[in-house]
Amino acid sequence: xxxxxxxxxxxxxxxxxxxxxxxxxxxxxxxxxxxxxxxxxxxxxxxxxxxxxxxxxxxxxxxxxxxxxxxxxxxxxxxxxxxxxxxxxxxxxxxxxxxxxxxxxxxxxxxxxxxxxxxxxxxxxxxxxxxxxxxxxxxxxxxxxxxxxx
Amino acid sequence: xxxxxxxxxxxxxxxxxxxxxxxxxxxxxxxxxxxxxxxxxxxxxxxxxxxxxxxxxxxxxxxxxxxxxxxxxxxxxxxxxxxxxxxxxxxxxxxxxxxxxxxxxxxxxxxxxxxxxxxxxxxxxxxxxxxxxxxxxxxxxxxxxxxxxxxxxxxxxxxxxxxxxxxxxxxxxxxxxxxxxxxxxxxxxxxxxxxxxxxxxxxxxxxxxxxxxxxxxxxxxxxxxxxxxxxxxxxxxxxxxxxxxxxxxxxxxxxxxxxxxxxxxxxxxxxxxxxxxxxxxxxxxxxxxxxxxxxxxxxxxxxxxxxxxxxxxxxxxxxxxxxxxxxxxxxxxxxxxxxxxxxxxxxxxxxxxxxxxxxxxxxx
Numbered sequence: 001x002x003x004x005x006x007x008x009x010x011x012x013x014x015x016x017x018x019x020x021x022x023x024x025x026x027x028x029x030x031x032x033x034x035x036x037x038x039x040x041x042x043x044x045x046x047x048x049x050x051x052x053x054x055x056x057x058x059x060x061x062x063x064x065x066x067x068x069x070x071x072x073x074x075x076x077x078x079x080x081x082x083x084x085x086x087x088x089x090x091x092x093x094x095x096x097x098x099x100x101x102x103x104x105x106x107x108x109x110x111x112x113x114x115x116x117x118x119x120x121x122x123x124x125x126x127x128x129x130x131x132x133x134x135x136x137x138x139x140x141x142x143x144x145x146x147x148x149x150x
Numbered sequence: 151x152x153x154x155x156x157x158x159x160x161x162x163x164x165x166x167x168x169x170x171x172x173x174x175x176x177x178x179x180x181x182x183x184x185x186x187x188x189x190x191x192x193x194x195x196x197x198x199x200x201x202x203x204x205x206x207x208x209x210x211x212x213x214x215x216x217x218x219x220x221x222x223x224x225x226x227x228x229x230x231x232x233x234x235x236x237x238x239x240x241x242x243x244x245x246x247x248x249x250x251x252x253x254x255x256x257x258x259x260x261x262x263x264x265x266x267x268x269x270x271x272x273x274x275x276x277x278x279x280x281x282x283x284x285x286x287x288x289x290x291x292x293x294x295x296x297x298x299x300x301x302x303x304x305x306x307x308x309x310x311x312x313x314x315x316x317x318x319x320x321x322x323x324x325x326x327x328x329x330x331x332x333x334x335x336x337x338x339x340x341x342x343x344x345x346x347x348x349x350x351x352x353x354x355x356x357x358x359x360x361x362x363x364x365x366x367x368x369x370x371x372x373x374x375x376x377x378x379x380x381x382x383x384x385x386x387x388x389x390x391x392x393x394x395x396x397x398x399x400x401x402x403x404x405x406x407x408x409x410x411x412x413x414x415x416x417x418x419x420x421x422x423x424x425x426x427x428x429x430x431x432x433x434x435x436x437x438x439x440x441x442x443x444x445x446x447x448x449x450x451x452x453x454x455x456x457x458x459x460x461x462x463x464x465x466x467x468x469x470x471x472x473x474x475x476x477x478x479x480x481x482x483x484x485x486x487x488x489x490x491x492x493x494x495x496x497x498x499x500x501x502x503x504x505x506x507x508x509x510x511x512x513x514x
Contacts, residue, residue: 004461008454008512016513039453040470040483062483064451065513122457 006118007125008065015069020076021058034061034135036127036149041067045135052082059132066116066125071132073112083140089113090137097126167412173493175200186463189498194339194367194442194489195467196389244384245375258366259289261385262333265362266293269383270331273360276302279328281359283308283316283345284479285338288472290364294333304328310479314341314434321350325357332361336368336384340471340485341434342417342442344372348379355380366390370491371440372410409492413441416490420499427506433485441490444471447506450513452484458512459486459505466502 025031025046035042041063048056057075062068074093078086093113095101103110103117119129127149138147173179176198181188190198210232216225218233237252246252255261270293274280280294284307298305306329308321316334325332332354337344351361360382368374370391376384420443424430429448446452456468467487470477477484488502 004457007457013513040474040477062451064453066454068451125453125457128453 003118003121007122009115009118011073011112011115012065012069015072016065019059019068019072021079022060022072023058024060025056025058028058030139032135032139032144033146034131034138034148035146036063036067036131038127038149039064041128041131043067043071043132043135045071045132045139047136047139049083052084054078054081054083054086057136063131064125064128066119066128067131070116070129073115074132074136077111077113078136086136086140090133093133094130096120097130167408169412169493169495173495175202176493177201177204179493183463183465184461186501189462189464189501191464191466191488191490191494191498191502193370193491193494194390194487197370197391197491198493243374244369245377247377251376255385257387257389258364258385261383262290262362262364263293265383265385266297266333269360270294270297271301273330274301274303277304277328278330279304279306279324279326281306281308281321281324281329281332281334283321283334284310284475285314285316285341285343286333286335286473286475287339287364287366288474289366290333290335291475303330307475308334310341310343310476313436314338314343314476314480315436316343316345316350318346318349318353322353325354325359329354329357329359332359333364334361335364335366337365337371337440337442338434338473338476339367339442340444340473340476340487341436342439342444343434343436344368344438344440346438347381351379351381367440367442371413373406412492413490413494416494416496416499417441417443419496420488420490420502423499423503424506427503427510429510430506433480433482442487443489444485444487446482446485447510450509452482452486454513455486455506455509458509459502462501462505462508464498464502464505 028046029049030047032045033042034045043059043061043063046058047054057079059071059075077089092101092106092109096103096110096117097120099120103114107114116129119125131149134149135147138144178198179188179190214225214228214232216229218230220226237249240252241249255264280303282290282294282305294305297303306324308316310316334345334347334350336347347363354361362383362385363381365374365384365386369386417439421432424445425432431446433444433446447455452468459466469484471487
């Protein structure tokens, strides 16, 4: 039971039920599709940039609770951040997901992202949690219009 | 079509079926998962093995293991005898006319690939057509796609209705002088639909077209008579029917019809109880169904159903079941699938229902 409770923490259930920044953005500077071919999860990410800063971010699409909540929490976490700050957060989250970061040590910088630490107990679900992040990373660092977890 | 359906429904003559005794033969079913008794409902993926199959495997590796058909020494002859005895048992089980018709592969997927890339490759030339259906497992799609790309042939797909049944009239119209192979699933691994393959084979043969049947989900749950079906190839796997070795042995010990009847009752019970759950939609409601029950829950992704049921000790499959075209037909990303075997019981269906209610509660 504890592993399951860790997986579906309140934050995740809440963001799954009422995802934040969940809409199709008009006039986005970056529009990119994120796709997990293994489970079929797919999200479109919209980013509005101002100079070096993520002025606005939104997403829409379909996926499991983990992937949807992750996209929602991510959008809240990076909104208003500079590209390099968002990238730093991406690397931190990635480390958390592959079990290389202790959530307790990074609790302050991770904030709500720490809620996903339970996912590491379910290796098959790690890609659900990282899909949105990989998509954002691709959007911020390349000119690609599509990102996958594979 | 009606005629054959009635025939396959005829198997249901009620008789006491000692499922308790059968469960005792499967040691794995005795364990608990997360403190709850294991409820194993992933039999369409692979079935559990009875003690004496495990014993036979052990015995083989401890006393007989050697290279078959090669060595002239004692062990090799012993191994060859066991191997060939299994072939005879399979021949009898599916009523094959000749022993040589039984060809061992590592599974259904390899069997279909073998046919596609041997017989199939020599059968087709550019512009020819192969017919499959919209409810095929990837194992019965990809080999033909490879052949299509290699030879420049056309793959034609028999569509399905919203209950998950093939349009037989459309299939009939698809056949023409360019059709070289028909390759169809017997029982859908997602929808549970039992296709009227005897009729479909007859239609193909009228047009002089050979037929391969993907029987991965067929053989474990119904009596197969390949002579009666008149199919050209019938591919299936031992591991879904209580094997690996000793395929068909277990089911010869009890009345196979009784096992089928038991499974059928269980499916009906599960369909009735699950369909009363608010927000649950059963995917695949064909008139003729085998013991596969796919479902989705409103606003809950199938991948979130699995871990919660697992926490209750319930093993079922969530995903696209290697049949993405079916997912597309029903406009779902994936399904949760409970699949039954002869050792499952009503109480396990009740546990599943309870588990589903818990899933709904977690995500409400």
